[in-house]
Amino acid sequence: MRLTFGKINMKRESANQWSNSFELAEVQLIQSALLFCENKKNTEAKTDKRQRITDILDHIHVDCDTIVAAILLIGLENQDFDHQAIEKVYSPSICNLAIQSQSLIKLESDWIEKLKGDLEESDSSEHHHMMLLNMMKDARAVFILLAYQVLKMQDLANKPKEEQRRVAQETNSIFAPLANRLGIGQLKWELEDLAFRYLHPDEYKKIAKALEERRIDRENYIHAIVDELQVKLSDAGLEAEVYGRVKHIFSIWKKMQKKDLKFEDLYDVRALRVMVKDLSACYTALSIVHDLWQFIPSEYDDYVAAPKSNNYQSLHTAVLGPENKTLEIQIRTHEMHAHAELGVAAHWRYKEGGKRDEDLEKQLASLREAINRTESPEPQQKLDCKPSKIYVLSPKGHVIELPYGSTPLDFAYYVHSEVGNRCRGAKVNGKMVPLTSTLLNGQTVEIITAKDAKPSRDWLVPHFGYLKSPRARSKVRAWFKREFREEHISAGKLALTKHVSILPSNMALKMLAESFNMCHADDLYAAIGRGELGVNQVLNSLKIPEEKIKETPFVLSERQDKKIASDIAIEGVDDLMTNLARCCKPxxxxxxTGFITQGRGVSIHRQDCKNLLALKKQYPQRLVDVSWKGTENNQNYEVDVEIIALDRSGLLRDVMSVMSANSINVNAANTFTDKRLQQAKMRLTLEISDPAQLTTVLGKLVNVRGILEARRIK
Structure with a gap:
């Protein structure tokens, strides 16, 4: 025996007063939830709220567990009891559904608070819907969420006008479209009409008055029409399903605005839909409709013979029905209807006119399937669609779409490249977290920046987990290219000059750059300096005669100990012996700055050298001003570099190959390995001809597999 769940009061009405929607055991479970709440802090308002949410949900034919969870949700929201209290009494399925619904409601409240009610300037509702859907572990939570919003709208009458508009805008922007997209028409219409009432009160009253009948009267009219048409179709031997609805006030106003019509010019204030088995039955049904009532020729559209651009198919006609009232009728097959509801011609896309979002459509399809399984014996309706994206909130409430598995650093680069470049840390839901933390749907992310913060090459290493998004990684690479661009240009120009006696003209270089998909000659030089382009590639493209190409023989790794002319000019003194300090290797x-030594001439230090700063305090009178004269003497210079890399076999060999390829002598090498971090640290003393050569080789080193950072030690 099945029993219907009708209106329930708190006086423990007997089961036989309920309709035949539920089994006796299910009725008893719902009654137990009502009694459970009644035994807490009970008021008439709370009792009424619990009864109204059960009525709303019963009206859309949800299952017993959903109604019980909704009843418990009202108690949780009113703080009549906590999670532990319901977990002692009810099944995990019901408790999880109630708790999940409460979490979603809190998320909505926090989001609206961050936006400060300015929903019209917020992100598109699609991202917000995706965030909600991705957070739902149980599809039935969407029913409770929508029903709860209906309650909020119903309770607005005595609220301040500012709150009325805020909640109405929230409903109009988020909840009514969500109900529409899920095909929950009854809740969609109610939410739209209630929101319209507070957002456009004058228009609402005008249309309501123009209808000249209450909604119940209009619905009774439609029911009578449905019965009459159903009989005629059955008499003709057609297997058809007929159902109707009265056009709601908001949809009437929307059509008046869109088509610039007056109320009396509308032909679809009342509408029917006829569903038949096949194509031929569509036209048979159309003929019966036109025989039964006088049709209006200007309102007839055959979208079956000539589908819309999105493949939407249906027969649309308008007739003068009983009492000379206009009536719109749509006729389609079940297949056409399924395509319109679930395919590329989805009804919500047709009505809203938005762009398609494949991820959202997949998630909605998964949710629809889960909703359709609510009558199955399985306790939970889990969503099947695995997310490819997540949706998080900025501190101001904007919904940000990121790839699944993204980190706070991905979020920072989504907001702006400079926010990512200057990122120093991150807060998630108000708490400091590592930059490698994985973000979850619905979290609020705040980025902490500093003026002197810069990207780290560690961010580009997938193993370290800083960045998930290819877009963010490309922004980090772009920063490194920009940061060292001038050094790369100088190094590239010098490298090319070493191979040709006269550089090509600017026009020739620009054309050459364009052949490598670059815009300017400087881009070409920078690519050579970074090691992305080889000098031989450029020379081959330039087609320079052999006699103009300089010979650049390979230099053996042999340290030059012979004395060469000094590149240092000492102020006021000529031909004084100088030597470069080995502590700072300028x-x-x-x-x-120069320091006069005893018997070894002048020792040249960098001005920031720690030893020089100590000598300055002890022997200030022995400091002299010096400067570089130039590099015409082809002197080589020692420099210390540090390389940090992921430890692997063959790493040292690959590093030495780069040195050999660039004719650089390695005078000393020390390697340290951290087994815990699986990192290797190398300190090399190189002999270079000029700073540009150092810039070039450092650029090539960071492109070696596993190398995280290569820099000069100062």
């Missing part, structure tokens, strides 16, 4: 372009 290079041309470094700012330098």
């Amino acid at each position: 290079l041309p372009t470094d700012k330098i």
